[in-house]
Amino acid sequence: MQTALMALTVALSGFASATPAEDREAMRAYYQKRFPAVEVNAHQDGVYAFDQNAREQWLELEDFPPYEVAVDEGEELYNSPLANGASYSDCFGDGAVKNRYPHFDEGRGEVVTLELAINDCREAHGSDPLSYKSAEMVRLSAYIAWQSRGQIIAMEEPESAGALAAYNEGKRFYTTRRGQLNFACTSCHVQLAGNRLRAEHLSASLGHVSHWPAYRLKWQDVGSLHRRFARCNEQVGAEPFPRQSPEYRNLEYFLTYISNGLTWNGPAIRK
Template sequence: MPFKVLKNIALLSGAALALSGAAAADPDDNKLIIDGEEIATDAAAPEGSPFDRLYSGWRFRTSETQDLQADDFENPGFAAITLGEELWDTVEGSEGKSCASCHGDVSEGMKGVRANMPKWSEAAGKPQTLENHINTCRTDRMGADAWKWESEEMLAMTALVGLQSRGMPTSVQTDGPMQEWWEKGKDLYYTRVGQLDMACANCHEANFGKMIRADHLSQGQINGFPVYRLKWGGLGSIHRRFKGCMENVRAEPFKRGSDEFIALELYVASRGEGLSVETPSVRN
């Protein structure tokens, strides 16, 4: 049998064994308290959810990783917050404006914004992520260049904006013009892809809590993005995580900002309805 075929069989068998043989671990009972405020890391599952209860990925992490997120001085994601604050007040583009020119103080102007993303845009005729909204402001209102999806500037700004919603419950629109996109995202979530023939649901629904690659699988909630992953050594977007998951199952990933990933982001966000925004969260 050709080596490539043997290798693919080994990959398929290894993935199946890793999940089927792994011991499950319940989420811990620790409380995430930051500056005296408790952040909801569990919530009642919304109607139609496949879960009995929702749990943030924070509840599946090691105590050392949890401690990093619980202290803003220790949270490595806060280096990006400092940059984001500088960018917020920086005048750029042909219109001579900064973010603050239109939105004022970030703590007031951006409060609650992250909790409702993605959000329908009449102008675009489709849902827009936080990254989309930021670049629309830059190009249409400031006359500045758009930032790349995973650029240092974009991650800093999404982290800063997200921080203003920390502690607020996530809630996205799924009816009206969003319904078609939500259904598309749901279909993507349950579609098996790649050499390993796996869907998002195979890990984050059927096997959450099990150990794989020296880490516990979570429910795949996205309420903490952009997230500082110790593995990455920096912040990363939701779409970077989606791309990484697809690559892990040996599938051809969609592009960051693609309609497919926007639809998937909407659906996954709806699965976490009621969990608090944790931005910037820390994960293994």
């Protein structure tokens, strides 16, 4: 296990020359050794992949999922007219488009997430952009996640100079220690994955993007992946970045590529 951790640490080091494909393979190999009884793609379910008690509670909640209202509200918003009479379907068809995002847009020179694309659609049809903290944005993305359930995460490998720079910035963010606790994302989700922090198990990095937006019991609401990023920063005593900031979009880009081969399975329920 220590050998596997050292190999992964080297691969994810900001000084490593590993390709994205090598990073992904190192990550998968590490978790296969750390959790030999867990099929690697099962990490799309987070801690429910290895915490049986939590899994049973989760499956009971899924009988009447608390995110269902958000999905229904998102569907209504999705089918409502924009300023010029068009709707989101003119941009996204039936909404099953989660597997398109995030991607690196060469023309814009930046990572485009689903939330950016939603606002692009609104502006293209004469409507004002939504706040990335708004309930409307979260509910629209929850509906799109629902429509996209079962799609395989299959992000193109970053190859251009711009795409590789964005990927490596996301990777650097994930491996950089910050805040009063001097923790990196890898401190909890690589080195300590599967261990308990207070009363909860720490999830593996694989699958961190697969299930968002998610209904968190602590929030009593559906929230975005970037809201979770911000909360993680706050928990280690670091200043969070704005939602949909370049930092968080690059981080999402890195984590999505690492999770290639898993299934989009949002919205989900998390503690």
